[in-house]
Amino acid sequence: MSLWAVFVTGLVAGGASCAAVQGGLLAGVVARRRGAEPARVSASSRRRPPPRRQPPVATRADDCVPVAGFLAGKLVSHVILGAALGALGSAVELGFEARAVLEIAVGVVMVLLAAELLGVPGLRRVVPQPPASWGRLVRRSGRWGGALGPAVLGLATVLIPCGVTLSMEFLAVASGSPLSGAAVMAAFVVGTSPLFAALGYAARRSSAALRGRLAVLAGVAVLVAGLISVNSGLTLRGSSFTLSSWWHSLSGGAAAAPAAAAGPVGPVGADGVQQLVITVRPRSYTPAHLAARAGVPTRLVFHSAGATGCTSAVVFPSLGVERMLPANGDTVVDVGTLRAGTHRYSCAMGMYGGTIEAQP
Amino acid sequence: MTGDNGLVVAVGGMHCASCGLLVDEVVEELPGVASATTDVRAGRTVVRPTVDGGATLDPAQVVDAIRDLGYAASTVEDDDTRGPWS
Numbered sequence: 091m092s093l094w095a096v097f098v099t100g101l102v103a104g105g106a107s108c109a110a111v112q113g114g115l116l117a118g119v120v121a122r123r124r125g126a127e128p129a130r131v132s133a134s135s136r137r138r139p140p141p142r143r144q145p146p147v148a149t150r151a152d153d154c155v156p157v158a159g160f161l162a163g164k165l166v167s168h169v170i171l172g173a174a175l176g177a178l179g180s181a182v183e184l185g186f187e188a189r190a191v192l193e194i195a196v197g198v199v200m201v202l203l204a205a206e207l208l209g210v211p212g213l214r215r216v217v218p219q220p221p222a223s224w225g226r227l228v229r230r231s232g233r234w235g236g237a238l239g240p241a242v243l244g245l246a247t248v249l250i251p252c253g254v255t256l257s258m259e260f261l262a263v264a265s266g267s268p269l270s271g272a273a274v275m276a277a278f279v280v281g282t283s284p285l286f287a288a289l290g291y292a293a294r295r296s297s298a299a300l301r302g303r304l305a306v307l308a309g310v311a312v313l314v315a316g317l318i319s320v321n322s323g324l325t326l327r328g329s330s331f332t333l334s335s336w337w338h339s340l341s342g343g344a345a346a347a348p349a350a351a352a353g354p355v356g357p358v359g360a361d362g363v364q365q366l367v368i369t370v371r372p373r374s375y376t377p378a379h380l381a382a383r384a385g386v387p388t389r390l391v392f393h394s395a396g397a398t399g400c401t402s403a404v405v406f407p408s409l410g411v412e413r414m415l416p417a418n419g420d421t422v423v424d425v426g427t428l429r430a431g432t433h434r435y436s437c438a439m440g441m442y443g444g445t446i447e448a449q450p
Numbered sequence: 451m452t453g454d455n456g457l458v459v460a461v462g463g464m465h466c467a468s469c470g471l472l473v474d475e476v477v478e479e480l481p482g483v484a485s486a487t488t489d490v491r492a493g494r495t496v497v498r499p500t501v502d503g504g505a506t507l508d509p510a511q512v513v514d515a516i517r518d519l520g521y522a523a524s525t526v527e528d529d530d531t532r533g534p535w536s
Contacts, residue, residue: 111468114519118475207465219491225471252466 092400092441093277095318096258100281102311103207103254112160112247113286119232119239120156154287156240161283163244168255168275171248175262176271186326186405186412192264193323196257200316203253207309218256224249254312261319325443328407328434355381355449363387363424366446370397370404370415375435378444384430385450392421400437408433456498457509462522464490469521476515481505483512494526 179189206213228250232243251259258278262271324332358364364386369376370393382388392404394415405412409425428448436443464470470488473495477486482505488495495516499507509525516523 111466111472114472115468115475118479220467222487225467225474229471229475247468250467250471252468 093273095315096261096274096277097281099254099258099311099315100278101284103308103315115228115232116156116160116240116243119243157287159238159241160244161279161286163241164247165244165276165279167245167248168279169272171259172262172275173268173272175259176265176268176274179263179266179271180268186407189264189266190323190326190407192260193319193326195323196260196264197316197319197321197323199260200254200257200312200319203257204309204313204316206253207312208306209309220250254308257312257315257319322441325434325436325441326405326407328436355383358383358386363389365389365391367391367393368444369393369395370401371395372398372401374442375401375404375444380444380446382428382446382448384428384448386427388425388428390423390425392423394418394421400441403437404435405437406433406435456496457507457512458526459495459497459509459512459516460524460526461488461493461495461516464488464493464521466490470495472519473516473521476519477512480508480511480515482507495523 202213228243228246231246232239234242255278258274262274265271265274321332356364356366364383366380366382366388368380368390390411392413392415394402394417396417397415398417402415402417403412404415406425408431409428411423411425413421413423415421428446430448430450433446433448434443435446461473464473467490470490473488474486477483477495477497482499484498484500486495486497495512497507497512513523513525
């Protein structure tokens with residue numbers, strides 16, 4: 091999944107399923123700090139006297155401070171965790187096959203989470219729950235922090251991930267580097283921020299009402315994110331059962347057959363080696379479809395033209411080739427003799443790719 | 451009902467640990483409540499009353515407080531735990 095997809099997942103799903111609830115926890119911390127005892131505003135207050143504290147409505151300009159502190163704490167702890175998870179993925183040297191399987195597994199888990207959010211019964215146990223002691227630690231954390239309570243609470247929320255957050259943590263492992271892992275978690279937490287900031291901690295009841303309305307939307311968003319993750323994993327494995335392949339099949343014309351779109355087969359050099367040049371840009375490999383001769387020694391030349399981000403790591407599952415590419419310059423890879431057929435390739439996250447059609 | 455083991459409330463619509471913490475947080479603010487412990491996976495909250503002879507635990511108040519958060523809630527005798535998303 092790209093960082094944008096992670097951000098949007100946080101924006102819709104994370105905000106609805108995590109931030110809205112944690113807004114209620116933040117409300118408690120702020121109310122205790124102020125010692126406020128405002129009147130209850132719920133419907134049941136008309137039936138009986140105010141029985142408990144209700145957090146104050148955020149009307150003062152400085153009410154944004156606790157929210158900002160909470161989000162900053164949450165961002166810091168999640169970025170650190172993301173870096174650690176990325177380092178873990180790096181330490182175990184996940185190959186592209188393992189990363190592909192991890193992405194597919196994450197996608198399947200997200201689809202199950204989506205089903206649970208959408209009301210499919212019997213899926214509650216899909217989401218691992220943290221130990222109860224961690225929950226108690228989170229509740230105490232906001233009280234320990236004094237004026238910094240919201241920030242400390244935000245830091246501590248890393249201990250109580252929801253299912254969507256857990257999925258992002260798996261993606262951080264799959265990213266295979268501390269920087270990428272940190273970026274995944276940062277994109278997710280930043281994505282949850284707008285909804286959280288909009289909700290603030292005005293009232294737990296408003297958070298609950300919004301969460302109820304957004305539950306279906308969150309479920310759909312998680313479902314889409316899960317399918318994207320599965321698709322990325324399949325693309326990474328070089329599978330022909332990807333959304334891209336289906337789109338090519340459905341769209342007709344030249345795109346329907348990569349072989350037809352691949353153009354003419356290039357000449358074989360005087361040294362008996364055919365050379366295939368692929369230009370690598372931040373969001374594309376060009377040409378996306380190349381024709382080649384099967385049974386001929388082949389050299390791939392990746393011409394990087396500002397290749398940053400996902401496309402800078404390219405994977406050819408069928409050729410067993412995986413390379414990190416520089417932002418600019420050429421990278422030469424001898425891949426031996428091509429067998430006839432379609433050789434799919436993609437970036438390391440399975441977001442961008444293309445094919446080489448080796449013709450007999 | 452409120453027995454020796456406290457009041458048991460079935461809660462529907464919880465998706466994560468934060469939901470459980472929020473329920474505990476709100477229920478423990480009610481008069482007559484010493485502690486609340488929510489098991490998200492089991493979908494229930496156990497509420498223990500205070501023993502100092504002060505305020506009395508009101509089961510209806512507990513259920514109302516949880517429902518105010520947007521979750522379905524009922525004491526265990528009832529069968530009204532289905533919320534809009536459970």
